[in-house]
Amino acid sequence: MSCIRQFLLALVTCAVAVTPAWAVNNSASLSFAFEPTHGAPAVSIVHPADYLCANVSIRSTLKEPERQAAAIQEIVRRLTTAIQSSNTFQLHQGPARIFGGSNSASYLSSRSNTTPGSLQTTLRVLCPLTPEAEIFEIIRRVTQFIARVEVPADAEVRIVSTTLAVAGAEQQRDRLMQLIRDQISKTREQLGANIVTVTGLDSPVLVRPLDSLTAELYLDYQLSATVEK
Numbered sequence: 001m002s003c004i005r006q007f008l009l010a011l012v013t014c015a016v017a018v019t020p021a022w023a024v025n026n027s028a029s030l031s032f033a034f035e036p037t038h039g040a041p042a043v044s045i046v047h048p049a050d051y052l053c054a055n056v057s058i059r060s061t062l063k064e065p066e067r068q069a070a071a072i073q074e075i076v077r078r079l080t081t082a083i084q085s086s087n088t089f090q091l092h093q094g095p096a097r098i099f100g101g102s103n104s105a106s107y108l109s110s111r112s113n114t115t116p117g118s119l120q121t122t123l124r125v126l127c128p129l130t131p132e133a134e135i136f137e138i139i140r141r142v143t144q145f146i147a148r149v150e151v152p153a154d155a156e157v158r159i160v161s162t163t164l165a166v167a168g169a170e171q172q173r174d175r176l177m178q179l180i181r182d183q184i185s186k187t188r189e190q191l192g193a194n195i196v197t198v199t200g201l202d203s204p205v206l207v208r209p210l211d212s213l214t215a216e217l218y219l220d221y222q223l224s225a226t227v228e229k
Contacts, residue, residue, distance in 0.1 A: 028168075029094055034206075036208055046214060047166060048214055052135065053126055056122065056157060057120055072121055127141075142159065203221065
């Protein structure tokens with residue numbers, strides 16, 4: 001990417017971050033759910049998801065870089081205004097904890113078709129969840145909401161993926177640590193282990209989708225036991 005395109009992309013990023021004060025924003029630290037590659041965690045806490053998060057790609061293929069940046073800034077403004085008027089959706093601008101995983105964690109996904117010469121950015125649009133929520137109805141509503149936003153010519157706005165999000169997952173660390181201590185005690189008792197080694201306790205609190213509205217919070221740790229005669 002040339003210096004001018006890097007500069008313009010930085011301008012677009014600033015346009016996303018510096019949203020007008022009247023917009024409906026959410027600055028909470030969120031952890032996004034993904035399916036771990038090694039299966040379900042041994043110790044976890046079942047927790048209701050706080051949000052459905054739609055990752056919205058905004059792309060422009062205008063030939064002039066300056067016009068590309070202007071088009072994306074205009075789309076961001078229109079989308080932010082629509083969110084402010086909806087009284088339902090929120091624009092997330094806070095920290096996002098994203099740790100690997102695969103697209104299997106998403107209820108809706110599509111491959112990016114970014115072409116050479118295009119400029120794009122991504123917004124996170126949130127919809128608060130309740131225990132009575134119908135997840136696929138919410139996805140339908142989010143999709144229709146995004147589709148109603150008018151975009152300039154040679155530009156595209158689309159949802160590239162959706163996933164569950166949990167606010168303040170790190171607040172459950174102490175509870176998880178106590179559950180892990182309980183597991184260590186049981187391991188010692190059941191195996192008669194003299195030495196129990198635990199690694200990975202300093203990992204972030206991760207989120208795994210359990211069903212359409214519920215997640216599991218866990219630490220990606222490893223436990224090994226040694227029995228000495």
